[in-house]
Amino acid sequence: NEVFDVYAAGKVRSVTSVNITTRAQAMDPRIASILSGADAIWFGGGAQSLYQSIFVGTPLFSALANAARSNVAIGGTSAGMAMLGQSAYIDVPWDSVKSRFVTQQPQSPRVQIMTQGSQLPFSGLAFGASAPLAGLITDTHFSWRDRMGRLTAFMARNGHRGLGVDDSTALLISRVGNEWKWTVFGEGNVYLVSPSSNKVIPRYQDGGRLTYNPLNVTRIAAGTTTTQAAAIASPSYRIFVSQGTIYTTQNGGSLY
Numbered sequence: 001n002e003v004f005d006v007y008a009a010g011k012v013r014s015v016t017s018v019n020i021t022t023r024a025q026a027m028d029p030r031i032a033s034i035l036s037g038a039d040a041i042w043f044g045g046g047a048q049s050l051y052q053s054i055f056v057g058t059p060l061f062s063a064l065a066n067a068a069r070s071n072v073a074i075g076g077t078s079a080g081m082a083m084l085g086q087s088a089y090i091d092v093p094w095d096s097v098k099s100r101f102v103t104q105q106p107q108s109p110r111v112q113i114m115t116q117g118s119q120l121p122f123s124g125l126a127f128g129a130s131a132p133l134a135g136l137i138t139d140t141h142f143s144w145r146d147r148m149g150r151l152t153a154f155m156a157r158n159g160h161r162g163l164g165v166d167d168s169t170a171l172l173i174s175r176v177g178n179e180w181k182w183t184v185f186g187e188g189n190v191y192l193v194s195p196s197s198n199k200v201i202p203r204y205q206d207g208g209r210l211t212y213n214p215l216n217v218t219r220i221a222a223g224t225t226t227t228q229a230a231a232i233a234s235p236s237y238r239i240f241v242s243q244g245t246i247y248t249t250q251n252g253g254s255l256y
Contacts, residue, residue: 043080068124099149209244
């Protein structure tokens with residue numbers, strides 16, 4: 001486990017890697033106790049639907065909910081990141097939708113969007129004025145897997161802003177005074193996608209295809225430090241979703 005090796009080589013007092021694949025494990029109070037004593041929790045990739053179905057209604061779920069309300073560092077990669085926002089796309093196991101499908105059929109049963117609370121344990125990261133991921137839905141492997149279209153469809157389902165992170169890239173959100181500082185590390189970019197005004201609302205036309213525009217995109221490069229408010233105020237370009245087709249007339253015609 002690469003993350004385990006990185007932490008074990010650092011200056012932490014202890015590192016525990018837990019491979020939870022069944023609800024029986026999630027019901028084990030010993031596992032919940034390990035999580036309850038952690039200063040930092042990291043989730044690996046896979047399928048966020050498996051995380052969700054294993055966690056819900058277990059002592060592990062309660063331990064994670066308590067951690068999200070506490071001074072615990074929480075993060076993840078791929079599926080481990082996807083489930084952290086105020087709302088989350090929960091894939092059918094091993095059936096992750098693609099942009100070209102989801103903008104054409106955004107209301108398909110394959111497009112499951114869940115909100116933190118009874119189904120996901122990270123309300124502490126998502127709700128309240130001081131929550132670091134309030135009003136956000138995330139997506140991963142962003143430009144490499146061409147996920148701009150599907151992120152806009154996820155946003156349309158609940159009005160949240162979209163946060164996409166490239167491969168080999170990390171967004172660190174850390175408290176500085178009364179606000180959250182965003183710092184990007186790695187080789188790629190982070191993308192914040194927002195409606196250009198409160199008058200921009202999604203519509204479903206021509207058989208349910210998505211129309212949602214214009215949307216502002218702020219591309220945040222590695223080595224950059226900003227805040228969410230500053231990123232919203234300084235968009236890099238705009239994108240448009242019209243009857244299931246996504247495009248931009250800016251940024252050289254590239255969505256990224």
